[in-house]
Amino acid sequence: MRVMVMIKATPESEAGAMPDAALLAAMGQYNEALMKAGVLIGGEGLHPSRRGKRVRFSEGRALVIDGPFAETKELIAGFWIWQVASMDEALEWARRCPDPMPGEEAEFEIRPIFEAEDFGEEFTPEERAREARLRDALEARGR
Numbered sequence: 001m002r003v004m005v006m007i008k009a010t011p012e013s014e015a016g017a018m019p020d021a022a023l024l025a026a027m028g029q030y031n032e033a034l035m036k037a038g039v040l041i042g043g044e045g046l047h048p049s050r051r052g053k054r055v056r057f058s059e060g061r062a063l064v065i066d067g068p069f070a071e072t073k074e075l076i077a078g079f080w081i082w083q084v085a086s087m088d089e090a091l092e093w094a095r096r097c098p099d100p101m102p103g104e105e106a107e108f109e110i111r112p113i114f115e116a117e118d119f120g121e122e123f124t125p126e127e128r129a130r131e132a133r134l135r136d137a138l139e140a141r142g143r
Contacts, residue, residue, distance in 0.1 A: 040080065077101075
């Protein structure tokens with residue numbers, strides 16, 4: 001199963017505080033362990049929400065809202081995509097992570113990613129073929 005691991009933002013991450021060399025090294029080692037185990041598919045850190053935008057859809061229209069966004073606990077500071085056998089395995093890996101926000105309370109949210117079979121018969125053979133073509137094109141582009 002694939003999961004998305006979201007690293008929740010903190011007041012310090014929203015202020016733009018960058019990790020020190022020790023944390024960068026520890027996270028680098030952790031990411032290497034994920035990679036060697038075949039777990040890591042991708043992941044990135046995110047800039048503070050002041051550099052972001054939200055798009056809200058209402059009554060068929062898209063409204064753009066500029067950051068920053070007030071509720072830090074609702075924001076993410078980074079993410080990973082992992083390939084794991086189970087949620088228990090994802091939790092094992094999450095527990096091994098170096099503290100991503102030293103001196104602050106840090107939190108991860110781990111959620112399964114939908115797979116094609118989750119959509120049932122509404123996901124027609126034509127749509128499955130389109131999805132496969134898109135994934136192949138993304139892979140060919142190196143993403």
